[in-house]
Amino acid sequence: MSLRFRLNLLIALLLLVFMSAVGFVVIKGMRSTIQEGVESANRVSVQLLDTVILSAYQNPEWGFPHEVLQRFLYSLGHVRSSEITLADVHGNVLYQSPHSTYHSDQTPPEWFAEMLTPEKEVVERRIKFAILTITSNPGGAIREAWGRFKNLMWIGISFFVGLNIVVYWMLGRWLKPIQPMLVAINQMEKGDLSIRLPNFDLPEFSQIAHSFNQMGESLQASTEESYRLALIVKQTADAIMIHDLNGNISFWNPAAQRMFGYAPEDIIGKSASLLMPANTEAELAKDLATIAGKEKIEQYDTQRITREGALKDISLSAAPLIDPRTGAVIGEICSMRDITERKEAEAAAQELEANRQLTQLIQRHIEDERRSLARELHDELGQYVTAIKTFAVGISNKTETKMPDIAANAQTIVAAANHIYDGMHNIIRQLRPGSLDNLGLSETLRDSINIWQTQHPEIQYTIELNGELNGLGETVNINIYRIVQESVTNALRHAQATEIAISLNRTDDNTLVLAIKDNGVGMNICNVDQTQHFGLLGMRERAQALDGKFAVDSALEQGSVITVTIPVQPTQSI
Structure with a gap:
């Protein structure tokens, strides 16, 4: 039953109650009116007939009173609201008033007649030889009242139906939203x-x-x-779970299933201690106590055990789960991140750092040995070669005129000594440039450029040095020099370059930037395994050993650029 119909029904019931009350008041008023009218009419009729009876007694010549009354009644005919009966002493009816024809076209229902019919009033008059009975009869008045009430009822019904139609339409309009x-x-x-x-x-x-x-x-x-x-909880790579304060798991996301191997139906409702390695149950109790105190647990590294029994390194974070209505802690939201790869990377990084330190130590020892060897060659072998040359020159001078053959052999020894001396100096320069200890990095690089230019006059060399490059320290100097030396050697051997440019700058933020550029044939870096090219690998290791960065930028027929960036300490500047 719709709201519209219910409201309309309620209004209809209220209207029916109102109309019923109005009808009751109207009928009550009609009853009073009819009663007063009948009583008045009956009283008038009794008074009239009493007057006739009295007149008949006063005028005996008119005949017997009942005869006079009978004649009068016949002449009188119907009296409204009264029924008149005249009977002799034996009960024979001498006169019966005719039925009322007033509103005879109306036939009120019994319930209406019963409601309006007043108490019957009967008046008898005994006269000589007869009995006169006057009885109240409201039939005509009731029929008249029924006619009026029926019209009123039709008006009420029409009003009721019309009003309900209007109300139903208006309710439909008002309740349309x-x-x-x-x-x-x-x-x-x-x-x-x-x-x-x-x-x-x-x-x-x-x-x-x-x-x-x-x-x-x-x-x-x-x-x-x-x-x-x-979505975040389901798709995150972190294992997310919820514990109650007893440590029982009530939520388990897909990442936790992937990480530990337990499906939700296998783990939910069970204790989180199932994931704890042996002899670490106290850690769970400590975490739950921290959460119960409304404190967060920030990331800390620990271990958990998978369904297969494997240990996993994880980073754990937790926060209290608080009931928003009471503010009480009802559980723990726990996030675990698998840091196995990070641990392995850290171990690899530590091992790599150890290897780099070992490499740096080896290179330092190699440089020390090279320095020692260069010094030995210069001091010992150089003296011997010089002595041989001196002796050969003396022999040549003494035998030049007398023994020209010996003098010629002596000159051959001098030439060989000179050749040995030049070769020795080249070896010493390769082992350890003397200018690096005496003149510094800048002059050593310029001196090396001059030597390379002499050895390869077909190649154009340029060098650009900016910033304070002195006082960088033995380690930085020798590694920068070796990187330049290896880069130029590679360019000479493989690049087929006609131009080689070297630049070394020290920036304001104490960073050394070394760039070696050539215009050679270049190479496809993507196809080059730098770990198999020991020249590139050695330069990279030297740069990384100094906490620096090493990069190679090259393309076919576009030359190559090697860039090294090394941080230096401000205290190293002079």
Whole structure:
């Protein structure tokens, strides 16, 4: 039963009650009116007949009183609201008043007649030889009242029907906004939180629509936020679980299943101690105590055990789950991140750092040995070669005229000594450039460029040095020099370059930037395994050993650029 029909039915019932009350009042008034009219008419009739009877006694010549009365009654005919009967002493009816024809076309129902019929009034008069009976009869008045009441009833029925039709139509018009409201509520019940109600003319419905739309927006925002959070929880790589204060698991996301191997139905409801390695149960109790005190647990590294019994290194974070109504802690939200790869990377990094330190130590020892060897060659072998040359020159001078053959052999020894001396100096320069210890890095690089230019005059060399490059320290100097030396050697051997440019800059933020560029054939870096090219690998190791960066930029037929960036300490500047 619709609201419209119910309201219309209620109004109809109220209207029926009102009309019934009005009908009761009207009928009550009619009853009083009829009673007063009948009593008045009956009283008049009795007075009239008493007068006739008295006149008959006073004028005996008219005949017997009952005869005079009989004649009068016949002449009188019907008397409204009264029935008159004249009978002799034996009960024979001498006169019976005719039935009333007043409103004879009306036939009131019995219930109406019963409601309006007043108490019957009977008056008898005994006269000589007869009995006169006068009885009240409201039939005519009742028929007249029924006619009026029937008209009133038809008017009331017409009013009732017309009013109900108008009310039903108006209710339909007024309650028309309810239909879109029901549709919107039904759509929202099905999950469509984007449904909105339009503005209505009635202020009450307009307020309902406004409140509904606000509720929809709030629910939509909350649902979208919850959906995003659910997606995050489901799709995150971190294992997320919820414990109660007894450590029993009540939530288990897919990442936790992947990480530990337990399906939700296998782990939910069980204790989180199932994931704890042996002899670490105290850690769980400590965490739960911290959470119970409304404190967070920030990331710390620990271990958990998988379903297969394997240990996993994890980073654990936890926060208390608080009931928003009471503010009490009801559980723990725990997030675990697999840091096995990070641990392995840290171990590899530590091992790599150890290897680099070992490499740096080896290179330092190699440089020390080279320095020592260069010094030995210069001091010992150089003296011997010089002595041989001196002796050969002396022999040549003494035998030049007398023994020209010996003098020629002596000159051959001198030439060989000179050749040995030049070769020795080249070896010493390769082992350890003397200018690096005596003149510094800048002059050593310029001197090396001059030597390379002499050895390869077909190649154009350029060098650019900027910033304070002295006082960088033995380690930095020798490594920068070796990188330049290796880069130029590679360019000479493989690049087929005609131009080689070297630049070394020290920036304001104490960073050394070394760049060696050539215009050779270049190479495809993507196809080059740098770990198999010991020249590139050695330069990279030298740069990384100094906490620097090494990069190679090259393309076919576009030359190559080697860039090294090394941080230096401000205290190293002079």
